[in-house]
Amino acid sequence: MINPIWLNTFCTLVEVNHFTQTADRLHMTQSGVSQHIKKLEQHVNCALLERHGKQFSLTVHGQNLYQQGSLLLKEWQFLEQQLKDDSPYSGKVKIQSPGSCGLQFYSQLLALQTKHQGLNIDYRFAPNISVEQAVANHNADIGFLTQAPTLSEVTSHKIGTEPLLLVTPAHIKTPTWQALCELGFIAHPDAKHHAQLLLSENYPQFEHLEQIKHTGFSNQISLILEPVSLGLGFTVLPAHAISAFNKPKLIQTHYLANPISENIYVCHHRNRPLAKRMHTVIYTIKESL
Known part of the structure:
Protein backbone atom coordinates (compact mmCIF):
# COMPACT_ATOMS: atom_id res chain seq x y z
CA MET A 1 0.00 0.00 0.00
CA ASP A 85 -18.57 16.43 11.81
CA ASP A 86 -21.73 15.27 10.09
CA SER A 87 -24.07 17.95 11.34
CA PRO A 88 -26.91 18.98 8.99
CA TYR A 89 -26.27 22.65 9.80
CA SER A 90 -22.49 23.08 9.91
CA GLY A 91 -19.47 22.50 7.70
CA LYS A 92 -18.42 23.49 4.20
CA VAL A 93 -20.48 22.66 1.11
CA LYS A 94 -18.92 23.23 -2.32
CA ILE A 95 -21.59 23.88 -4.95
CA GLN A 96 -21.44 24.68 -8.65
CA SER A 97 -24.15 25.51 -11.19
CA PRO A 98 -24.78 27.47 -14.37
CA GLY A 99 -25.47 31.13 -13.72
CA SER A 100 -29.18 30.89 -14.48
CA CYS A 101 -29.67 28.46 -11.58
CA GLY A 102 -27.24 30.30 -9.37
CA LEU A 103 -29.10 33.60 -9.57
CA GLN A 104 -31.96 31.95 -7.71
CA PHE A 105 -30.21 29.27 -5.67
CA TYR A 106 -27.39 31.36 -4.20
CA SER A 107 -29.77 33.79 -2.48
CA GLN A 108 -31.71 30.84 -1.04
CA LEU A 109 -28.54 29.32 0.34
CA LEU A 110 -27.34 32.61 1.81
CA ALA A 111 -30.66 32.79 3.66
CA LEU A 112 -30.02 29.26 4.93
CA GLN A 113 -26.50 30.21 6.04
CA THR A 114 -27.88 33.26 7.86
CA LYS A 115 -30.06 30.91 9.93
CA HIS A 116 -27.26 28.37 10.46
CA GLN A 117 -23.97 30.25 10.51
CA GLY A 118 -22.00 27.07 11.07
CA LEU A 119 -22.57 26.38 7.37
CA ASN A 120 -19.94 27.53 4.89
CA ILE A 121 -21.48 27.92 1.43
CA ASP A 122 -18.88 27.88 -1.36
CA TYR A 123 -20.88 28.65 -4.55
CA ARG A 124 -19.30 28.90 -7.99
CA PHE A 125 -20.90 29.61 -11.38
CA ALA A 126 -19.80 27.53 -14.38
CA PRO A 127 -21.21 26.02 -17.61
CA ASN A 128 -22.91 22.62 -17.39
CA ILE A 129 -19.92 20.70 -18.73
CA SER A 130 -17.57 22.29 -16.18
CA VAL A 131 -19.98 21.65 -13.29
CA GLU A 132 -20.23 17.98 -14.21
CA GLN A 133 -16.45 17.67 -14.44
CA ALA A 134 -16.01 19.38 -11.06
CA VAL A 135 -18.33 16.85 -9.43
CA ALA A 136 -16.54 13.95 -11.12
CA ASN A 137 -13.16 15.26 -9.92
CA HIS A 138 -14.40 15.92 -6.35
CA ASN A 139 -13.95 19.68 -6.76
CA ALA A 140 -17.65 20.19 -6.02
CA ASP A 141 -19.81 18.32 -3.52
CA ILE A 142 -23.06 19.16 -5.31
CA GLY A 143 -23.77 20.30 -8.85
CA PHE A 144 -26.95 21.72 -10.31
CA LEU A 145 -27.26 21.12 -14.06
CA THR A 146 -29.66 22.02 -16.83
CA GLN A 147 -28.58 19.00 -18.86
CA ALA A 148 -28.50 15.39 -17.69
CA PRO A 149 -24.89 14.40 -16.86
CA THR A 150 -23.03 11.99 -19.12
CA LEU A 151 -20.01 11.04 -16.99
CA SER A 152 -20.20 7.63 -15.32
CA GLU A 153 -18.83 9.02 -12.04
CA VAL A 154 -21.81 11.38 -11.66
CA THR A 155 -25.32 10.44 -10.54
CA SER A 156 -28.30 12.80 -10.69
CA HIS A 157 -32.03 13.24 -10.46
CA LYS A 158 -34.45 15.86 -11.74
CA ILE A 159 -35.67 18.42 -9.20
CA GLY A 160 -37.54 20.96 -11.34
CA THR A 161 -37.89 22.88 -14.58
CA GLU A 162 -37.34 26.45 -15.76
CA PRO A 163 -38.84 28.15 -18.85
CA LEU A 164 -36.56 29.19 -21.70
CA LEU A 165 -37.42 32.55 -23.25
CA LEU A 166 -36.43 34.53 -26.31
CA VAL A 167 -35.07 38.01 -25.55
CA THR A 168 -34.67 40.80 -28.11
CA PRO A 169 -34.09 44.55 -27.98
CA ALA A 170 -37.21 46.42 -26.85
CA HIS A 171 -38.16 47.63 -30.33
CA ILE A 172 -38.70 44.08 -31.65
CA LYS A 173 -42.39 43.40 -31.05
CA THR A 174 -42.76 40.40 -33.36
CA PRO A 175 -39.66 38.18 -33.46
CA THR A 176 -39.93 36.79 -36.99
CA TRP A 177 -37.23 34.51 -38.34
CA GLN A 178 -36.04 37.27 -40.65
CA ALA A 179 -35.87 39.76 -37.77
CA LEU A 180 -33.76 37.34 -35.70
CA CYS A 181 -31.37 36.67 -38.58
CA GLU A 182 -30.91 40.39 -39.15
CA LEU A 183 -30.27 41.02 -35.45
CA GLY A 184 -27.73 38.28 -34.88
CA PHE A 185 -27.21 36.10 -31.81
CA ILE A 186 -25.58 37.01 -28.49
CA ALA A 187 -23.95 33.78 -27.33
CA HIS A 188 -23.11 32.49 -23.85
CA PRO A 189 -21.69 29.19 -22.51
CA ASP A 190 -25.03 27.31 -22.63
CA ALA A 191 -26.40 29.20 -25.63
CA LYS A 192 -26.24 26.33 -28.12
CA HIS A 193 -28.25 24.07 -25.83
CA HIS A 194 -30.84 26.76 -25.02
CA ALA A 195 -31.28 27.91 -28.61
CA GLN A 196 -31.59 24.38 -29.94
CA LEU A 197 -34.36 23.58 -27.47
CA LEU A 198 -36.45 26.72 -28.01
CA LEU A 199 -35.85 27.80 -31.61
CA SER A 200 -36.20 24.31 -33.13
CA GLU A 201 -39.73 24.06 -31.71
CA ASN A 202 -40.86 27.50 -32.87
CA TYR A 203 -39.12 28.27 -36.16
CA PRO A 204 -39.41 25.73 -39.03
CA GLN A 205 -36.40 27.38 -40.69
CA PHE A 206 -34.12 26.64 -37.74
CA GLU A 207 -31.72 23.72 -38.13
CA HIS A 208 -28.68 24.79 -36.10
CA LEU A 209 -27.37 27.92 -34.43
CA GLU A 210 -24.66 28.45 -37.06
CA GLN A 211 -27.40 29.57 -39.46
CA ILE A 212 -27.55 32.86 -37.54
CA LYS A 213 -24.63 35.28 -37.39
CA HIS A 214 -23.09 35.71 -33.94
CA THR A 215 -22.75 39.32 -32.86
CA GLY A 216 -21.40 38.89 -29.34
CA PHE A 217 -20.54 36.60 -26.43
CA SER A 218 -20.45 36.90 -22.65
CA ASN A 219 -19.74 34.27 -20.01
CA GLN A 220 -21.06 36.49 -17.20
CA ILE A 221 -24.73 35.78 -16.57
CA SER A 222 -25.39 39.35 -15.40
CA LEU A 223 -23.91 40.81 -18.62
CA ILE A 224 -25.43 38.62 -21.34
CA LEU A 225 -28.43 40.95 -21.78
CA GLU A 226 -26.35 44.14 -21.93
CA PRO A 227 -25.63 43.87 -25.69
CA VAL A 228 -29.25 42.80 -26.27
CA SER A 229 -30.45 45.97 -24.52
CA LEU A 230 -28.22 48.02 -26.84
CA GLY A 231 -29.81 46.50 -29.95
CA LEU A 232 -26.80 44.35 -30.84
CA GLY A 233 -28.59 41.01 -31.03
CA PHE A 234 -30.99 38.56 -29.40
CA THR A 235 -30.47 35.58 -27.14
CA VAL A 236 -32.22 32.70 -25.37
CA LEU A 237 -32.03 32.46 -21.59
CA PRO A 238 -33.81 30.82 -18.64
CA ALA A 239 -36.48 32.94 -16.97
CA HIS A 240 -34.50 33.63 -13.76
CA ALA A 241 -31.61 35.11 -15.70
CA ILE A 242 -33.97 37.49 -17.47
CA SER A 243 -35.83 38.57 -14.33
CA ALA A 244 -32.51 39.53 -12.70
CA PHE A 245 -31.61 42.02 -15.45
CA ASN A 246 -31.73 45.58 -14.09
CA LYS A 247 -32.81 47.33 -17.31
CA PRO A 248 -36.06 45.53 -18.19
CA LYS A 249 -37.43 48.44 -20.28
CA LEU A 250 -34.59 48.05 -22.78
CA ILE A 251 -35.39 44.44 -23.65
CA GLN A 252 -38.43 42.52 -24.85
CA THR A 253 -39.14 39.04 -23.53
CA HIS A 254 -41.12 36.85 -25.92
CA TYR A 255 -43.34 33.91 -24.92
CA LEU A 256 -43.40 31.81 -28.09
CA ALA A 257 -46.24 29.63 -29.37
CA ASN A 258 -44.54 26.41 -28.29
CA PRO A 259 -43.21 27.00 -24.76
CA ILE A 260 -40.12 25.06 -23.76
CA SER A 261 -38.64 24.48 -20.32
CA GLU A 262 -35.28 22.95 -19.46
CA ASN A 263 -34.90 20.41 -16.70
CA ILE A 264 -32.90 21.13 -13.57
CA TYR A 265 -30.90 18.25 -12.10
CA VAL A 266 -29.00 17.90 -8.84
CA CYS A 267 -25.92 15.70 -9.06
CA HIS A 268 -23.12 14.36 -6.90
CA HIS A 269 -20.31 11.83 -7.18
CA ARG A 270 -21.61 8.29 -7.52
CA ASN A 271 -19.09 6.84 -5.06
CA ARG A 272 -19.28 9.53 -2.38
CA PRO A 273 -22.09 9.44 0.18
CA LEU A 274 -23.75 12.77 0.86
CA ALA A 275 -23.11 14.34 4.25
CA LYS A 276 -26.14 15.59 6.18
CA ARG A 277 -25.37 19.24 5.41
CA MET A 278 -25.49 18.44 1.70
CA HIS A 279 -28.95 16.92 2.11
CA THR A 280 -29.92 20.17 3.87
CA VAL A 281 -28.74 22.19 0.87
CA ILE A 282 -30.58 19.98 -1.63
CA TYR A 283 -33.80 20.09 0.41
CA THR A 284 -33.59 23.90 0.59
CA ILE A 285 -33.24 24.20 -3.18
CA LYS A 286 -36.06 21.75 -3.87
CA GLU A 287 -38.36 23.76 -1.59
CA SER A 288 -37.54 26.95 -3.51
CA LEU A 289 -38.56 25.54 -6.91
Whole structure:
Protein backbone atom coordinates (compact mmCIF):
# COMPACT_ATOMS: atom_id res chain seq x y z
CA MET A 1 0.00 0.00 0.00
CA ILE A 2 1.29 3.47 -0.89
CA ASN A 3 2.19 5.60 2.11
CA PRO A 4 -0.36 8.47 2.11
CA ILE A 5 2.22 10.91 3.55
CA TRP A 6 4.61 10.26 0.66
CA LEU A 7 1.71 10.54 -1.79
CA ASN A 8 0.64 13.87 -0.30
CA THR A 9 4.20 15.19 -0.60
CA PHE A 10 4.37 14.08 -4.24
CA CYS A 11 0.99 15.61 -5.19
CA THR A 12 1.86 18.86 -3.40
CA LEU A 13 5.19 19.02 -5.25
CA VAL A 14 3.41 18.56 -8.60
CA GLU A 15 0.95 21.35 -7.78
CA VAL A 16 3.56 23.77 -6.39
CA ASN A 17 6.24 22.81 -8.95
CA HIS A 18 9.07 23.81 -6.59
CA PHE A 19 10.92 21.72 -3.99
CA THR A 20 11.62 24.58 -1.55
CA GLN A 21 8.06 25.96 -1.69
CA THR A 22 6.69 22.46 -1.21
CA ALA A 23 8.84 22.07 1.87
CA ASP A 24 7.55 25.38 3.23
CA ARG A 25 3.94 24.43 2.61
CA LEU A 26 4.32 21.05 4.31
CA HIS A 27 6.53 22.40 7.12
CA MET A 28 9.37 20.10 6.08
CA THR A 29 12.97 20.45 4.96
CA GLN A 30 13.79 20.31 1.25
CA SER A 31 15.80 17.16 1.85
CA GLY A 32 12.74 15.66 3.54
CA VAL A 33 10.66 16.30 0.42
CA SER A 34 13.34 14.67 -1.74
CA GLN A 35 13.45 11.70 0.61
CA HIS A 36 9.67 11.19 0.39
CA ILE A 37 9.81 11.26 -3.42
CA LYS A 38 12.72 8.79 -3.44
CA LYS A 39 10.90 6.39 -1.09
CA LEU A 40 7.73 6.65 -3.19
CA GLU A 41 9.64 5.87 -6.38
CA GLN A 42 11.28 2.88 -4.69
CA HIS A 43 7.91 1.65 -3.46
CA VAL A 44 6.23 1.80 -6.90
CA ASN A 45 9.46 0.67 -8.58
CA CYS A 46 9.48 3.34 -11.29
CA ALA A 47 10.66 6.90 -11.85
CA LEU A 48 8.03 9.55 -11.22
CA LEU A 49 10.09 12.65 -12.03
CA GLU A 50 12.56 13.56 -14.74
CA ARG A 51 14.99 16.03 -13.18
CA HIS A 52 16.51 18.87 -15.20
CA GLY A 53 18.87 20.65 -12.81
CA LYS A 54 16.60 22.42 -10.31
CA GLN A 55 13.56 21.84 -12.53
CA PHE A 56 11.62 18.64 -13.13
CA SER A 57 8.87 17.19 -15.28
CA LEU A 58 6.59 14.20 -14.72
CA THR A 59 7.15 10.83 -16.32
CA VAL A 60 4.13 8.97 -17.71
CA HIS A 61 4.01 7.00 -14.45
CA GLY A 62 4.23 10.24 -12.50
CA GLN A 63 1.33 11.74 -14.43
CA ASN A 64 -0.82 8.67 -13.80
CA LEU A 65 0.03 8.61 -10.10
CA TYR A 66 -0.78 12.30 -9.69
CA GLN A 67 -4.14 12.00 -11.47
CA GLN A 68 -5.25 9.02 -9.39
CA GLY A 69 -3.44 9.97 -6.20
CA SER A 70 -4.88 13.47 -5.98
CA LEU A 71 -8.39 11.99 -6.20
CA LEU A 72 -7.57 9.53 -3.43
CA LEU A 73 -6.27 12.30 -1.19
CA LYS A 74 -9.49 14.28 -1.68
CA GLU A 75 -11.51 11.17 -0.79
CA TRP A 76 -9.49 10.64 2.40
CA GLN A 77 -9.87 14.30 3.37
CA PHE A 78 -13.61 14.12 2.75
CA LEU A 79 -13.94 10.92 4.82
CA GLU A 80 -11.96 12.43 7.69
CA GLN A 81 -14.11 15.57 7.68
CA GLN A 82 -17.31 13.56 7.49
CA LEU A 83 -16.30 11.39 10.45
CA LYS A 84 -15.41 14.45 12.50
CA ASP A 85 -18.57 16.43 11.81
CA ASP A 86 -21.73 15.27 10.09
CA SER A 87 -24.07 17.95 11.34
CA PRO A 88 -26.91 18.98 8.99
CA TYR A 89 -26.27 22.65 9.80
CA SER A 90 -22.49 23.08 9.91
CA GLY A 91 -19.47 22.50 7.70
CA LYS A 92 -18.42 23.49 4.20
CA VAL A 93 -20.48 22.66 1.11
CA LYS A 94 -18.92 23.23 -2.32
CA ILE A 95 -21.59 23.88 -4.95
CA GLN A 96 -21.44 24.68 -8.65
CA SER A 97 -24.15 25.51 -11.19
CA PRO A 98 -24.78 27.47 -14.37
CA GLY A 99 -25.47 31.13 -13.72
CA SER A 100 -29.18 30.89 -14.48
CA CYS A 101 -29.67 28.46 -11.58
CA GLY A 102 -27.24 30.30 -9.37
CA LEU A 103 -29.10 33.60 -9.57
CA GLN A 104 -31.96 31.95 -7.71
CA PHE A 105 -30.21 29.27 -5.67
CA TYR A 106 -27.39 31.36 -4.20
CA SER A 107 -29.77 33.79 -2.48
CA GLN A 108 -31.71 30.84 -1.04
CA LEU A 109 -28.54 29.32 0.34
CA LEU A 110 -27.34 32.61 1.81
CA ALA A 111 -30.66 32.79 3.66
CA LEU A 112 -30.02 29.26 4.93
CA GLN A 113 -26.50 30.21 6.04
CA THR A 114 -27.88 33.26 7.86
CA LYS A 115 -30.06 30.91 9.93
CA HIS A 116 -27.26 28.37 10.46
CA GLN A 117 -23.97 30.25 10.51
CA GLY A 118 -22.00 27.07 11.07
CA LEU A 119 -22.57 26.38 7.37
CA ASN A 120 -19.94 27.53 4.89
CA ILE A 121 -21.48 27.92 1.43
CA ASP A 122 -18.88 27.88 -1.36
CA TYR A 123 -20.88 28.65 -4.55
CA ARG A 124 -19.30 28.90 -7.99
CA PHE A 125 -20.90 29.61 -11.38
CA ALA A 126 -19.80 27.53 -14.38
CA PRO A 127 -21.21 26.02 -17.61
CA ASN A 128 -22.91 22.62 -17.39
CA ILE A 129 -19.92 20.70 -18.73
CA SER A 130 -17.57 22.29 -16.18
CA VAL A 131 -19.98 21.65 -13.29
CA GLU A 132 -20.23 17.98 -14.21
CA GLN A 133 -16.45 17.67 -14.44
CA ALA A 134 -16.01 19.38 -11.06
CA VAL A 135 -18.33 16.85 -9.43
CA ALA A 136 -16.54 13.95 -11.12
CA ASN A 137 -13.16 15.26 -9.92
CA HIS A 138 -14.40 15.92 -6.35
CA ASN A 139 -13.95 19.68 -6.76
CA ALA A 140 -17.65 20.19 -6.02
CA ASP A 141 -19.81 18.32 -3.52
CA ILE A 142 -23.06 19.16 -5.31
CA GLY A 143 -23.77 20.30 -8.85
CA PHE A 144 -26.95 21.72 -10.31
CA LEU A 145 -27.26 21.12 -14.06
CA THR A 146 -29.66 22.02 -16.83
CA GLN A 147 -28.58 19.00 -18.86
CA ALA A 148 -28.50 15.39 -17.69
CA PRO A 149 -24.89 14.40 -16.86
CA THR A 150 -23.03 11.99 -19.12
CA LEU A 151 -20.01 11.04 -16.99
CA SER A 152 -20.20 7.63 -15.32
CA GLU A 153 -18.83 9.02 -12.04
CA VAL A 154 -21.81 11.38 -11.66
CA THR A 155 -25.32 10.44 -10.54
CA SER A 156 -28.30 12.80 -10.69
CA HIS A 157 -32.03 13.24 -10.46
CA LYS A 158 -34.45 15.86 -11.74
CA ILE A 159 -35.67 18.42 -9.20
CA GLY A 160 -37.54 20.96 -11.34
CA THR A 161 -37.89 22.88 -14.58
CA GLU A 162 -37.34 26.45 -15.76
CA PRO A 163 -38.84 28.15 -18.85
CA LEU A 164 -36.56 29.19 -21.70
CA LEU A 165 -37.42 32.55 -23.25
CA LEU A 166 -36.43 34.53 -26.31
CA VAL A 167 -35.07 38.01 -25.55
CA THR A 168 -34.67 40.80 -28.11
CA PRO A 169 -34.09 44.55 -27.98
CA ALA A 170 -37.21 46.42 -26.85
CA HIS A 171 -38.16 47.63 -30.33
CA ILE A 172 -38.70 44.08 -31.65
CA LYS A 173 -42.39 43.40 -31.05
CA THR A 174 -42.76 40.40 -33.36
CA PRO A 175 -39.66 38.18 -33.46
CA THR A 176 -39.93 36.79 -36.99
CA TRP A 177 -37.23 34.51 -38.34
CA GLN A 178 -36.04 37.27 -40.65
CA ALA A 179 -35.87 39.76 -37.77
CA LEU A 180 -33.76 37.34 -35.70
CA CYS A 181 -31.37 36.67 -38.58
CA GLU A 182 -30.91 40.39 -39.15
CA LEU A 183 -30.27 41.02 -35.45
CA GLY A 184 -27.73 38.28 -34.88
CA PHE A 185 -27.21 36.10 -31.81
CA ILE A 186 -25.58 37.01 -28.49
CA ALA A 187 -23.95 33.78 -27.33
CA HIS A 188 -23.11 32.49 -23.85
CA PRO A 189 -21.69 29.19 -22.51
CA ASP A 190 -25.03 27.31 -22.63
CA ALA A 191 -26.40 29.20 -25.63
CA LYS A 192 -26.24 26.33 -28.12
CA HIS A 193 -28.25 24.07 -25.83
CA HIS A 194 -30.84 26.76 -25.02
CA ALA A 195 -31.28 27.91 -28.61
CA GLN A 196 -31.59 24.38 -29.94
CA LEU A 197 -34.36 23.58 -27.47
CA LEU A 198 -36.45 26.72 -28.01
CA LEU A 199 -35.85 27.80 -31.61
CA SER A 200 -36.20 24.31 -33.13
CA GLU A 201 -39.73 24.06 -31.71
CA ASN A 202 -40.86 27.50 -32.87
CA TYR A 203 -39.12 28.27 -36.16
CA PRO A 204 -39.41 25.73 -39.03
CA GLN A 205 -36.40 27.38 -40.69
CA PHE A 206 -34.12 26.64 -37.74
CA GLU A 207 -31.72 23.72 -38.13
CA HIS A 208 -28.68 24.79 -36.10
CA LEU A 209 -27.37 27.92 -34.43
CA GLU A 210 -24.66 28.45 -37.06
CA GLN A 211 -27.40 29.57 -39.46
CA ILE A 212 -27.55 32.86 -37.54
CA LYS A 213 -24.63 35.28 -37.39
CA HIS A 214 -23.09 35.71 -33.94
CA THR A 215 -22.75 39.32 -32.86
CA GLY A 216 -21.40 38.89 -29.34
CA PHE A 217 -20.54 36.60 -26.43
CA SER A 218 -20.45 36.90 -22.65
CA ASN A 219 -19.74 34.27 -20.01
CA GLN A 220 -21.06 36.49 -17.20
CA ILE A 221 -24.73 35.78 -16.57
CA SER A 222 -25.39 39.35 -15.40
CA LEU A 223 -23.91 40.81 -18.62
CA ILE A 224 -25.43 38.62 -21.34
CA LEU A 225 -28.43 40.95 -21.78
CA GLU A 226 -26.35 44.14 -21.93
CA PRO A 227 -25.63 43.87 -25.69
CA VAL A 228 -29.25 42.80 -26.27
CA SER A 229 -30.45 45.97 -24.52
CA LEU A 230 -28.22 48.02 -26.84
CA GLY A 231 -29.81 46.50 -29.95
CA LEU A 232 -26.80 44.35 -30.84
CA GLY A 233 -28.59 41.01 -31.03
CA PHE A 234 -30.99 38.56 -29.40
CA THR A 235 -30.47 35.58 -27.14
CA VAL A 236 -32.22 32.70 -25.37
CA LEU A 237 -32.03 32.46 -21.59
CA PRO A 238 -33.81 30.82 -18.64
CA ALA A 239 -36.48 32.94 -16.97
CA HIS A 240 -34.50 33.63 -13.76
CA ALA A 241 -31.61 35.11 -15.70
CA ILE A 242 -33.97 37.49 -17.47
CA SER A 243 -35.83 38.57 -14.33
CA ALA A 244 -32.51 39.53 -12.70
CA PHE A 245 -31.61 42.02 -15.45
CA ASN A 246 -31.73 45.58 -14.09
CA LYS A 247 -32.81 47.33 -17.31
CA PRO A 248 -36.06 45.53 -18.19
CA LYS A 249 -37.43 48.44 -20.28
CA LEU A 250 -34.59 48.05 -22.78
CA ILE A 251 -35.39 44.44 -23.65
CA GLN A 252 -38.43 42.52 -24.85
CA THR A 253 -39.14 39.04 -23.53
CA HIS A 254 -41.12 36.85 -25.92
CA TYR A 255 -43.34 33.91 -24.92
CA LEU A 256 -43.40 31.81 -28.09
CA ALA A 257 -46.24 29.63 -29.37
CA ASN A 258 -44.54 26.41 -28.29
CA PRO A 259 -43.21 27.00 -24.76
CA ILE A 260 -40.12 25.06 -23.76
CA SER A 261 -38.64 24.48 -20.32
CA GLU A 262 -35.28 22.95 -19.46
CA ASN A 263 -34.90 20.41 -16.70
CA ILE A 264 -32.90 21.13 -13.57
CA TYR A 265 -30.90 18.25 -12.10
CA VAL A 266 -29.00 17.90 -8.84
CA CYS A 267 -25.92 15.70 -9.06
CA HIS A 268 -23.12 14.36 -6.90
CA HIS A 269 -20.31 11.83 -7.18
CA ARG A 270 -21.61 8.29 -7.52
CA ASN A 271 -19.09 6.84 -5.06
CA ARG A 272 -19.28 9.53 -2.38
CA PRO A 273 -22.09 9.44 0.18
CA LEU A 274 -23.75 12.77 0.86
CA ALA A 275 -23.11 14.34 4.25
CA LYS A 276 -26.14 15.59 6.18
CA ARG A 277 -25.37 19.24 5.41
CA MET A 278 -25.49 18.44 1.70
CA HIS A 279 -28.95 16.92 2.11
CA THR A 280 -29.92 20.17 3.87
CA VAL A 281 -28.74 22.19 0.87
CA ILE A 282 -30.58 19.98 -1.63
CA TYR A 283 -33.80 20.09 0.41
CA THR A 284 -33.59 23.90 0.59
CA ILE A 285 -33.24 24.20 -3.18
CA LYS A 286 -36.06 21.75 -3.87
CA GLU A 287 -38.36 23.76 -1.59
CA SER A 288 -37.54 26.95 -3.51
CA LEU A 289 -38.56 25.54 -6.91
